[in-house]
Structures are given as structure tokens and as C-alpha cells.
Amino acid sequence: MPPTLDHPASDRLVIVMVGLPARGKTYTARKLSRYLRWQGRAARVFNVGNYRRERLGAQQPADFFDPTNPEGVAARRAMAEAALKDMLGWLQAGGEVGLYDATNSTKARRRWVRETCEAAGCRVLFVESVCDDPAVLDHTIRETKLRSPDYRDVDPDQAVADFKRRIAMYERAYEPVDEPDASWVRIIDAGRQLQVHRLTGYLPSRIVPFLMNLHLSPRRIWLTRHGESLFNVQDRIGGNAGLTARGRAYGRALKQFFDRQNVPDLVVWTSTLRRTRETAAELGRSFRPWKPLDEIDAGVYDGWTYAEVRDQAPEEFAERGADKLRYRYPRGESYLDVLQRLDPVLIELERQRRPVLVIAHNAVIRSLYAYFADESAEQVPQIDIPLNTLIELTPRAYGSAETRHTLIP
Amino acid sequence: MPPTLDHPASDRLVIVMVGLPARGKTYTARKLSRYLRWQGRAARVFNVGNYRRERLGAQQPADFFDPTNPEGVAARRAMAEAALKDMLGWLQAGGEVGLYDATNSTKARRRWVRETCEAAGCRVLFVESVCDDPAVLDHTIRETKLRSPDYRDVDPDQAVADFKRRIAMYERAYEPVDEPDASWVRIIDAGRQLQVHRLTGYLPSRIVPFLMNLHLSPRRIWLTRHGESLFNVQDRIGGNAGLTARGRAYGRALKQFFDRQNVPDLVVWTSTLRRTRETAAELGRSFRPWKPLDEIDAGVYDGWTYAEVRDQAPEEFAERGADKLRYRYPRGESYLDVLQRLDPVLIELERQRRPVLVIAHNAVIRSLYAYFADESAEQVPQIDIPLNTLIELTPRAYGSAETRHTLIP
Numbered sequence: 001m002p003p004t005l006d007h008p009a010s011d012r013l014v015i016v017m018v019g020l021p022a023r024g025k026t027y028t029a030r031k032l033s034r035y036l037r038w039q040g041r042a043a044r045v046f047n048v049g050n051y052r053r054e055r056l057g058a059q060q061p062a063d064f065f066d067p068t069n070p071e072g073v074a075a076r077r078a079m080a081e082a083a084l085k086d087m088l089g090w091l092q093a094g095g096e097v098g099l100y101d102a103t104n105s106t107k108a109r110r111r112w113v114r115e116t117c118e119a120a121g122c123r124v125l126f127v128e129s130v131c132d133d134p135a136v137l138d139h140t141i142r143e144t145k146l147r148s149p150d151y152r153d154v155d156p157d158q159a160v161a162d163f164k165r166r167i168a169m170y171e172r173a174y175e176p177v178d179e180p181d182a183s184w185v186r187i188i189d190a191g192r193q194l195q196v197h198r199l200t201g202y203l204p205s206r207i208v209p210f211l212m213n214l215h216l217s218p219r220r221i222w223l224t225r226h227g228e229s230l231f232n233v234q235d236r237i238g239g240n241a242g243l244t245a246r247g248r249a250y251g252r253a254l255k256q257f258f259d260r261q262n263v264p265d266l267v268v269w270t271s272t273l274r275r276t277r278e279t280a281a282e283l284g285r286s287f288r289p290w291k292p293l294d295e296i297d298a299g300v301y302d303g304w305t306y307a308e309v310r311d312q313a314p315e316e317f318a319e320r321g322a323d324k325l326r327y328r329y330p331r332g333e334s335y336l337d338v339l340q341r342l343d344p345v346l347i348e349l350e351r352q353r354r355p356v357l358v359i360a361h362n363a364v365i366r367s368l369y370a371y372f373a374d375e376s377a378e379q380v381p382q383i384d385i386p387l388n389t390l391i392e393l394t395p396r397a398y399g400s401a402e403t404r405h406t407l408i409p
Numbered sequence: 410m411p412p413t414l415d416h417p418a419s420d421r422l423v424i425v426m427v428g429l430p431a432r433g434k435t436y437t438a439r440k441l442s443r444y445l446r447w448q449g450r451a452a453r454v455f456n457v458g459n460y461r462r463e464r465l466g467a468q469q470p471a472d473f474f475d476p477t478n479p480e481g482v483a484a485r486r487a488m489a490e491a492a493l494k495d496m497l498g499w500l501q502a503g504g505e506v507g508l509y510d511a512t513n514s515t516k517a518r519r520r521w522v523r524e525t526c527e528a529a530g531c532r533v534l535f536v537e538s539v540c541d542d543p544a545v546l547d548h549t550i551r552e553t554k555l556r557s558p559d560y561r562d563v564d565p566d567q568a569v570a571d572f573k574r575r576i577a578m579y580e581r582a583y584e585p586v587d588e589p590d591a592s593w594v595r596i597i598d599a600g601r602q603l604q605v606h607r608l609t610g611y612l613p614s615r616i617v618p619f620l621m622n623l624h625l626s627p628r629r630i631w632l633t634r635h636g637e638s639l640f641n642v643q644d645r646i647g648g649n650a651g652l653t654a655r656g657r658a659y660g661r662a663l664k665q666f667f668d669r670q671n672v673p674d675l676v677v678w679t680s681t682l683r684r685t686r687e688t689a690a691e692l693g694r695s696f697r698p699w700k701p702l703d704e705i706d707a708g709v710y711d712g713w714t715y716a717e718v719r720d721q722a723p724e725e726f727a728e729r730g731a732d733k734l735r736y737r738y739p740r741g742e743s744y745l746d747v748l749q750r751l752d753p754v755l756i757e758l759e760r761q762r763r764p765v766l767v768i769a770h771n772a773v774i775r776s777l778y779a780y781f782a783d784e785s786a787e788q789v790p791q792i793d794i795p796l797n798t799l800i801e802l803t804p805r806a807y808g809s810a811e812t813r814h815t816l817i818p
Contacts, residue, residue, distance in 0.1 A: 192606065192607060193605065193606040194604070194605040195603070195604045196621060197601065198602070199621065205622055205760055208617075208621060209617065212605060240740055272737075291749070292749075330649075331649055333700075337700050340700070340701075341750065344752075351614055
């Protein structure tokens with residue numbers, strides 16, 4: 001991607017996770033990676049635990065993690081080195097943000113990671129997760145660790161006990177991040193408090209608002225395109241047409257759906273365009289129009305049919321076909337522009353604890369959906385979002401569960 | 410303003426500054442107020458020190474601030490009550506964000522402030538500034554306090570000594586914010602570290618990225634419109650015209666200016682439109698086009714002259730004249746839309762330590778300039794930004810110094 005100011009001087013960044021086991025490091029690393037990939041950056045998680053599982057086998061007893069067991073120490077060090085080497089190789093080959101997911105719980109280990117990364121020309125940001133709330137820890141262990149290959153076919157209570165012994169091994173040697181010259185973010189008790197130290201660079205400053213608004217409260221998010229509009233029927237792009245009778249019927253079907261769901265605190269967002277507001281009007285609930293949810297701006301081709309663009313502007317049509325993500329309609333927008341203007345919407349969606357229904361447009365729903373489905377920016381223009389279909393998402397620790405409701409045929 | 414999702418459910422917020430004297434509370438409160446007013450919110454600082462100066466006279470000796478001096482304590486408490494009462498009255502009358510600027514250095518004082526505000530239906534966010542770096546403190550005292558009416562006509566060294574005695578009075582009783590159920594942000598050593606605790610609500614989540622990127626490093630920012638374009642000559646709005654010969658001459662004049670300035674590390678931003686890129690091309694430096702810097706979208710009137718809009722769409726013309734801030738061109742943008750999409754640009758401008766030149770458009774430069782000139786959103790559409798003029802801004806603790814260079818007649 002050519003550098004734009006939205007992606008300025010893409011200096012390579014390594015985000016080094018820090019924390020005892022079961023502190024949500026992998027959750028945070030995956031969320032960050034998902035967010036960065038959604039923005040169109042090359043981001044990738046390198047999980048040292050996976051190297052261990054792949055190379056040494058999953059089921060190691062807790063004393064493998066005992067810092068006084070020289071064989072375990074050497075084996076784990078070798079895995080850490082292999083993952084770091086692979087990450088730096090990937091960054092040299094064009095990667096932008098590597099996420100190094102391991103406990104990194106001692107200053108000596110962090111100094112080695114940092115010096116190695118900086119010597120390879122990468123900046124380093126530590127992201128430490130700290131949590132001493134036993135309820136949160138127990139929940140994390142049962143939600144994520146017991147599903148890990150490390151404990152396949154192991155009795156759950158026995159697995160929890162083993163995992164707590166593993167944590168205790170690390171606790172003895174744990175040194176919180178307080179390196180005075182380092183850049184770091186500390187997440188305390190799953191977001192209750194956030195500490196940010198010596199942040200420099202554009203990308204780190206963009207990551208913090210995202211981290212700050214993450215939470216684990218259960219909730220649902222619904223995404224839908226507006227009901228059928230007059231322009232949909234004519235196959236025209238853009239415009240500001242109203243709904244057809246069928247489009248209004250979809251609005252009524254949405255109302256029936258949400259009346260059955262019993263969500264009195266539902267938050268409804270629309271774009272500022274007629275077709276989304278007319279769809280929302282059928283719900284009989286208050287809704288807020290939001291400009292960043294407007295459809296991709298087709299610029300000079302607003303109001304044209306795709307056939308007209310193909311026949312009368314074949315070069316533009318071909319250029320768009322060749323790179324639908326970066327192609328910007330003359331005087332209009334690219335998908336990448338849309339992703340960027342949706343950034344505050346996405347952060348607000350993450351922040352919301354109430355259930356949210358977003359009624360928007362094809363390119364916009366594709367863009368938002370991509371984040372929840374863990375699709376990179378490259379995939380966004382290909383995602384299939386049919387009309388008359390309500391997408392229900394339930395965010396989980398790793399990814400989101402999805403149900404599609406076809407409300408009218 | 411009607412609520413939009415960008416200004417959702419405008420629950421009233423009180424930002425309560427906390428910190429010893431000379432910790433930058435007033436600086437931070439004013440910056441925040443400026444930022445919020447720029448976004449179109451009703452924000453206002455209530456500075457308890459000003460109540461004291463206005464009602465009791467400026468020049469009180471340090472022992473007025475001695476917590477064991479009952480007369481001083483009672484007088485200062487009365488000033489704190491008067492400012493809080495005025496602030497809550499202003500919020501009831503339609504204010505959105507009150508900034509309560511005082512030391513608020515004890516838990517008892519903060520409990521009283523918080524309970525009073527919450528009883529009046531306002532949320533409370535504490536913003537504490539902590540600094541123990543003697544060099545920063547000395548700089549702050551000399552930069553701001555010695556210019557205060559408290560020390561008019563006082564010998565500087567004597568004033569510094571008196572002010573340090575005043576700080577010592579507060580230090581004895583100072584209790585850092587650690588109220589477990591409160592929302593707070595702690596700024597440590599002028600931004601080296603930031604701590605964020607139990608942030609809830611949309612507005613607090615928007616404030617943190619701004620606070621996180623503030624810094625006191627000296628630097629200059631230049632704002633300019635592009636050189637004259639073919640559309641400027643024809644008095645047409647919007648479009649994507651190139652420069653006239655005169656427009657290119659302005660680009661060359663900019664080059665001469667910056668060659669003389671000796672700013673090898675100058676960062677140059679343009680919009681994605683031809684006229685700004687063609688202006689920047691004359692500089693012979695690299696520059697980055699940024700979509701949020703594009704001119705306000707005139708929607709269906711793109712390419713029209715103002716005379717044509719007035720004659721052929723008199724109702725739109727009148728509606729725009731009546732409220733130029735909120736008027737949204739059909740299928741286009743309002744000034745308020747432009748302010749919102751410029752938010753990441755502004756935060757990136759604050760974050761930059763290098764000198765920055767922004768080459769953009771009338772509505773965009775008006776919007777950015779308004780922030781530095783401490784103009785509210787309401788003023789933005791009236792600001793005069795002539796062509797062929799380079800605006801040089803030097804951010805200071807309170808506001809910015811400004812020079813206008815008319816580079817070609």
C-alpha cells in the first residue's frame with residue numbers, strides 16, 4: 001500500500017505482550033491484530049505457546065514451566081527464540097506490526113526481546129495485562145485455557161489446578177513493566193484501569209483508544225443494510241432514494257424481530273441517507289443518524305448503473321476491478337477511505353455495553369462486518385451482505401458468533 | 410444542536426481538575442475546553458483562583474493558603490462554592506461540559522464536589538496532574554505564574570519563592586486521586602505517563618486520546634489554502650480544478666519561504682485534491698495527501714457558483730445563510746461534518762513534534778485555524794482565510810502566537 005497520512009511512515013512496530021498466564025494476553029493480541037488488519041495493515045500474532053505445542057507437544061506438566069527446571073527453561077527459551085526470529089523475518093519481508101505473544105515476565109527477557117527487535121529496526125511497545133481478581137482469572141481459565149490443546153481430555157478441575165500451578169511458577173519470577181525508557185501500556189483488571197507510558201509514534205497513539213474501550217461484558221450487535229430502495233431496483237449506485245414497498249416491509253419485519261427479542265435498551269444507528277432512516281422509522285424506536293455510516297461516495301459516478309460505468313468508463317471500471325480496496329471513485333471514496341472514517345464508529349461499537357443495531361449500506365456493513373469476522377481490509381470488498389438479512393453477532397473472547405436472519409424472502 | 414451520534418445523549422459532564430499549584434491544571438483545562446468548544450460543545454472553565462482574585466484581590470501572601478489559617482480556609486472555601494454554584498447553574502442552563510479548575514487536593518473536597526455535581530445530574534471525571542520534575546515545575550512557575558496578576562510588580566525571584574511556599578501549603582494536605590469508584594485520568598510529568606481509571610461515557614472516551622497527545626515541546630505549525638485554482642477565478646465551489654499561473658507562483662513563493670526558514674524536517678500534508686497537491690509539488694519536498702483534508706463536500710452544488718445557488722436554489726441559499734455551521738449541502742457536508750472528520754488530523758497535529766505545513770482548503774483551514782485561535786465551532790464559517798497567505802502558529806501554554814505572511818500580493 002502506498003503510504004498515506006493515515007498510514008504514515010510505516011515504521012515497523014513490535015507489540016510485546018507481558019503478563020502472567022490467564023491475563024488475557026492472547027485475547028488482547030488477537031483483538032489488536034484484528035483491528036490493525038481491518039485497517040489495512042499487515043499485522044500478525046506470533047504465539048510462543050503455539051511453537052511449544054507444535055514442536056514439543058501440547059501436554060506438558062506444570063513443572064515444565066518451573067523456572068528451576070533447566071530443561072524446561074532451555075526448551076522454552078528455544079521456542080521464544082524461534083518465534084522472535086520468525087516474527088522479525090516476517091517484518092523484514094513487509095510485515096508492519098508483529099505481536100509477540102508470550103509471558104515476557106522478567107526484565108531480562110524483555111531486554112533481550114527489545115534489543116533484538118530494535119537491532120532489526122523495529123520499535124517496541126510493551127502491552128502488559130495485570131489482573132488479580134480471582135473471579136476474572138477463574139473465568140478466563142475456564143473460557144480459554146480448558147479449551148486449549150494443552151488440556152484436551154483432561155478433567156476440568158484437574159486442569160484448572162494444573163494451570164494454577166503453572167501460573168504460580170511464573171509468579172515467583174514476575175517483574176512488572178517499569179523500564180523507565182520504554183513505551184508501554186498496562187491494562188489492569190480487564191480494562192478497569194489503563195496506564196500509558198512514553199508513547200511515541202502514530203500507530204501506538206491509535207492503538208490506545210481501541211484498547212481503552214475493550215470490555216468483556218456480554219452483548220449482541222446487529223448489522224443490516226437498509227430495506228430495498230428505488231435505486232436498488234434500478235441497479236444504480238449512490239443516490240439518496242427512498243424505500244420501495246418491499247423496503248418498507250423489511251423495516252416492519254425488523255420491528256417484529258426486535259419486538260420479540262425483548263431488548264428495550266436497543267441502540268439504533270443509521271446513516272444520514274433517506275433509505276436507512278426510512279428503514280429505522282418502521283421500528284418505532286428512536287435512532288441516531290451518523291454521517292460516517294453513509295454509503296461509499298461514488299463521486300462522479302453517483303447515480304450511474306454499474307453497466308453504464310462499464311460501458312462508458314471502461315478504464316475506470318477495469319481499474320476498480322483490479323483493486324477494489326484502494327480504487328477511489330473520481331471525487332469520491334475508496335473502501336480504504338470508508339474503513340478509515342468508520343474507525344470512530346468501530347471504537348464506539350466496542351465501547352457500547354448496550355445492544356446496538358446498525359442500519360447502513362453495502363460497503364459500510366461489509367466494512368464493519370469484516371472486523372467482527374476477522375477479515376482483513378483486502379477481503380472487505382468481496383464480502384457478501386445480502387439485502388433483507390439481519391446479521392446477529394455475539395462477541396466472544398476469540399472472534400464472534402454469528403447468526404443470519406433472513407427476515408423477508 | 411440536535412443530538413447526533415457524534416454528540417450522543419449529551420449528558421452533562423463536569424471535569425474536575427486535581428493537582429498542586431503549577432502542575433498545569435489551568436493549561437489542561439483550557440486546552441480541553443478549547444478542544445470541546447471546537448467540536449461544537451458548550452464547554453467552559455470555572456477557575457476558582459479567578460474568583461479569589463476578583464473578589465478578594467490578587468495579591469494574597471502565601472500564608473493565605475496555609476491550611477491552618479482558619480480565615481484563609483473559610484475565604485477559599487467560599488470562593489470554591491461560588492464557582493461550583495455558577496458552574497452548575499450554567500450547566501442547567503444548557504452547558505454541556507463544565508471544567509472546575511482548582512486544586513481539589515483532598516478527598517473530602519473532591520467528595521463534596523462530586524456529590525454536589527451528581528446531585529445536580531452531572532457525571533464527574535477527575536483529571537489529576539502530577540509532576541515532581543523540578544525543571545518542569547520551575548518552567549511552569551516562570552511561564553505562567555509570574556505573569557499572573559497575583560505577582561504583578563513583584564520581583565521574579567521573590568515571587569517564585571512565595572509561590573513555592575504556597576505549593577508547600579498544599580503539599581502537606583495533598584491526597585492523590587485513588588477513589589476506587591470514581592472515573593479519573595492522571596497525567597504524570599506533563600504527559601510522560603497517563604493513567605485512566607473507570608472511564609465511562611462517550612465524551613470521556615473521546616477526551617483521553619486528546620490528552621494523551623498533548624506536549625509542551627516548542628514547534629511551529631503553518632496553515633495555508635492552496636494557490637489560486639481555475640475554480641477560484643470562476644467563483645465556483647468544489648470541483649477538482651488545477652492551479653492557475655498565479656496559483657503556481659504561490660507554490661513557488663512557499664518554496665522560497667521555507668527554503669529561508671531552515672526547517673529540513675518539515676512535514677507537509679495536503680488534501681487528495683489536485684489544487685493542494687499541485688501547490689505542494691512546487692515545494693520540492695515530499696508531502697502526504699490526506700483524505701480528511703479535502704474541501705467541504707458541496708454535494709449536488711459541487712461546481713456551481715454562489716450566484717447560481719442563490720438564483721436557482723434560493724431556499725437552500727437562505728437556509729445555509731441562516732446556519733452555516735449546521736447546514737448540510739444536499740448529499741454533501743456541513744461545517745460540523747468537516748470538524749468531525751478533522752478530529753484525527755487535529756490530534757495528529759497536537760502529537761507531532763516536528764514542524765508541520767498543512768496545505769488545504771478554505772473550510773478546512775478555517776476549521777483547523779479555529780482550534781488554534783480558540784474560536785468555537787459557531788465562529789468557524791465566518792473566519793477569514795485569504796488566498797496567498799501563510800498563517801504561522803506557535804503554540805504557547807495559553808493559546809497560540811500568530812503571524813500572517815502574505816507571500817504574493
